[in-house]
Amino acid sequence: MKESVVSAKKPIKTVIGPIHPALKEPIKFIFEIDGEKVIKVDLAPGHNHRGLEWMATRRNAVQTLYVSERICGICSISHSIAYCRAIEQAADIEVPVRADYLRTIFAEMERIHSHLLWAGVAALELGFDTLFYKAWEVREDLMDLLEYLTGNRVNYGVLQIGGVRRDITPDQHARINKSLLNYTILFDELYDMFLEDTVLRMRCRDTGVLTPEDALKLCTVGPVIRASGIATDVRQDFPYCAYGDLDIKAITPEALAGEVHGDVFDRIIVRLLEVKQSIEIIQQSMKKMPIGPLTNFPKLMVLLNHIKQAEGEGIGRHEAPRGEVFHYIRLAANQESPLVWKVKASTYSNAMSWVKMLEGEQIADIPIIVASVDPCISCTDRVAMVDKGRTSIFTQDDLRRLSRKKTERIRQGLK
Amino acid sequence: MSISKALNKSLWVYHVNTGSCNGCDIEIVAAITPRYDPERFGIKLVGTPRHADVILVTGPVTNKMKDKLLRVYHQTPDPKLVMVIGACGVSGGPFYESYTLSGPVDDVVPVDVYVPGCPPRPESIIFGVVTALKKLEEIQKK
Amino acid sequence: MNDNILTPEQVVEQFQQCLGDGLQASRIVKRSEGLKSAESIQIWLTIDKTKIKIAVQQLCDIQYPHLSVISGCDMGEGIELLYHFFIYYGVARGEYSVTIRTTLPKTDLIIDTITDLIPGALTSEREKQEFFGLQVLNIPDSRRMFLPDDFPEGVYPWRKDETGIKEEMVKKLHEVGKAEGAQRRAKNK
Structure with a gap:
């Protein structure tokens, strides 16, 4: 300077x-x-701006699914869940319950990896390089787990309209449980490092405050609005996938500190506690997951034909790691590509x-x-x-x- | 080529996102973390193109980013190498046609190393940098 | 904010009362997923475009809504705008989606801003202006948002008529260098 x-x-x-x-x-x-x-x-x-929504009007629904995964490489499951649910509503497609649970599990794994990624970046910005490397190192274990289950580290390609493409078999449970146990232990460690550190607390307390009134007026979503003390979470409020079966409560900083500042430190608290919440959701889902088919449309051509004939509109929402993502789809009869596809990402x-x-x-x-x-x-x-x-x-x-x-x-x- | 000979120079890498989905970008950052640790070979990410030997470009180059990419290219001192990471920078990938893209990257700046994949694994990114190293050595010999 | 929570039918009724003929159609959709088949409730309302402000005010009276986004669709003669609102957030499994649909004829592409009631709608309204070429009255900030500054005037990416994207504007990235590559390969053989 x-x-x-x-x-x-x-x-x-x-x-x-x-x-x-x-x-x-x-x-x-x-x-x-x-x-x-x-x-x-x-x-x-x-x-x-890549013109994704315009691209969709020139492709068929399944091709667009893979574009939806690439809206954001970190929220790739979140966007594809929202996209699939919008199409499923528009074309009136039933999703098997097992697929709902598998979607939930994958989405929560994505949340853990995203929050750890964020924790690392936040530490880097503050000058705690050790913490950055620590967070990203422990994140690799989850990337391994996701690769083990889906075949990819990023952009998993595991969802399909009408269901999912890969199952979690009983012999994979041991590996998942091992990882989750590992993270439960690690969580305590990260908790100490982030929340018990005096310097970090002094640096982040009352920095970048967002009042609950402003948060509401500006249509804020996700951990940011929860850190301002408003207990809204799509998973809790608007039941979808398996979230309606599970006991989920939106996390606000009150849970830990008993008070809400709406500052950077509160956002750290919310995200860290959500990692723990995600571990619990995966554990609950694995216990409750019923046995059944993965999709009602095993043949892709049948699915495409069904979507081609359908007419209607649908909305899909999902609580991505960064907040609500929202997709709106309208299908016209005898047309392969959707009439309109609107995507709203959380940072929007x-x-x-x-x-x-x-x-x-x-x-x-x-x-x-x-x-x-x-x-x-x-x-x-x-x-x-x-x-x-x-x-x-x-x-x-x-x-x-x-x-x-x-x-x-x-x-x-x-x- | 012996490794010690190739590593007479530490490669400093600058990363430009020209409209990618972030998938490649987090894999680039993942590649510099302890599991892969390329810093033991002297490879590190730097914050400005003026310090860099290699520019990593991700994304299909949006119209708005085109002149920014050119500026970064011209700010980097010679000898320099350009590496494209990810399918969308190589050939458009999933974004193969659009009204707002002016990619692929080699239509905007000359490219030396292509690392395809959506996204490529950290191993292949490091392999790409090592390939760039060999090429840089060849340039230096001339 | 109201303590007593209205049923979806009551919400529609309230709109009926305040909008009168302005409410052209309404439907309630319930979708259930998961083992317990917990229901999510969606209310779809079609209103006259002059009543948009009254409708949003009505929604604010029920509970200050969360605006997700404004989406739109070129239907040929007119442009349909859909305001995706959510009310009763924070109530476990009790959130309603309220979508307000209104049609703007292409001869009269003007709509009132709702940013005075919901400041967060600004991003969405600016986006609609540049992508559909409509005019939002009294918008506090009408600059372009996502499109580059040198993007031609009078071209609106989401329109499906002659003002939409023309074929010559589309760059086909996968074709770049293909002809040269084929030539080079032929030479090397």
Whole structure:
């Protein structure tokens, strides 16, 4: 960062992005800053716009299923569950109960891996490299498990309209149980590392606060709105798949701390507790899962023909690791491709809450606040500072260095 | 080629996402974590293209990202290599036709190494970097 | 917020009362999944486009709704907009989906904004403007959102008429370099 930039009196415009590995909508941030303080935030998404919804109108429903998996490589099961459920409603397809349970199990495994991934990234942004490596190392075990069950590490290709493509056989239970037990032990370890650490607590408490009123008004979803104290969770509220059979309660930070701040620390609490919840859901589902067929449409041509003849519309929702995903599908008779496919990813809803969280905060806190919504890995890839027509580049490293310096200052202050 | 000879230079890698689904990106980050640990060979991710030897490009290059990718390419000092990670950057993959894409990557910048897969495993990404290493050595000999 | 929870039929009735003729059609869909067949409830309402604000206000009176997204569909003569709301979140297995459908004739593609009631609708409304070419009245921020700045004016990706994506705008990524590759291979043989 150049000295002249800091000494400028006018608010400085700072651009973050757009090199940003994101979901459907990567976002460029334009900040107006005064010294160290963020005054105004503006968003400019769309660098990742690939025209998926338009593509679907030129493909058949099963081809689109694989596109839906690739909306986001991390939420690939979430989007395909929502997509399948929308088509199933539109074409009136019954899903066998066993398939409902298998979907639930895969979705919860995805949640654990996504939350661990997030925990690692958050630690990296704060300057706890050891914790980052730890979180990603333990995540690999779950990736192995998913690969063992589905055949792939990412983009699993395990769902099909009308059911699932792979079963969990009894001889696989031992391997799953081993992993779950492992994670139950690890959970306590991660819990200590994240929630009992004084520096981390000081750094994240009352940073990036989102009030419950704002959270509701801005249509926020997922762990972000739950961290603001509103107990909403699609799995609890709107029964689907096997979630209607299970005992699920939306997790809010009250469960642990007894109070709600709506800050970054609360978001960490919610996500960590959800890892534990997911382990329990998988265990419950494996016990309750009935025996039965995986799909009512074992032949793909029959399925495609059924969808071609169907006419109707449907909505599919799923609580993805980052919050609600929503798909709307309309089918027209005698047409292979859907008439319309609308996808809403979780960050689509959460993007606007960033503005409220970031205003009034320090530049050094930008990385962790942006990361606390869990958009994806390095939102803050490149920052350009514009000062009287001169642009100096503020790299991801510079920004992260600022963030780490702040952590270091707090740590020094404690001694 | 002996490994010690090939590793006279540590490869620093910069990662650009040009509209990928994130699948490749998390596999790239997974590839630098302790299980695979390529840092023992001197391979590490850096935060700016000006420090990099290799640019990893993921995604089918959206129209908005095209000039940003070109800028990153020109900011990287020579000798440099471009690696494409993932099927969509190689040939469009699942996004084979669209009104908003100007990919595949080799239509925008010259590409040296292709790593196909949707997404490729961390092992194949590391293998791709090692292949890039060999190519870099050949360039240096000339 | 109301403490007493309305049944889906009562919700429709309330809309009937406040909209009158503006409510053109309504249906309630129940779908059940899983072992216990827990039911999820969906309410679909079709209303006149001038009544959109009254309808959203009515929804706010029942419980401040969660707006998932506004989706849309080009039906030929008009563009259908669907506002996907959810009420009674936080109640275990008690959430209702309320979808409000309204049609905008292509000669009059104007609709009122609902951002004054639900600020979070801004993203969705901006998206509809650029993808369908409709005009949202009194929208606080009408800039483009997802499409690049150099995207041609008057082309709307989700339209199915002459203003939609033209074939020459579509780039076929899988064909790039194929002819040259075939030539090179022929030469190498």
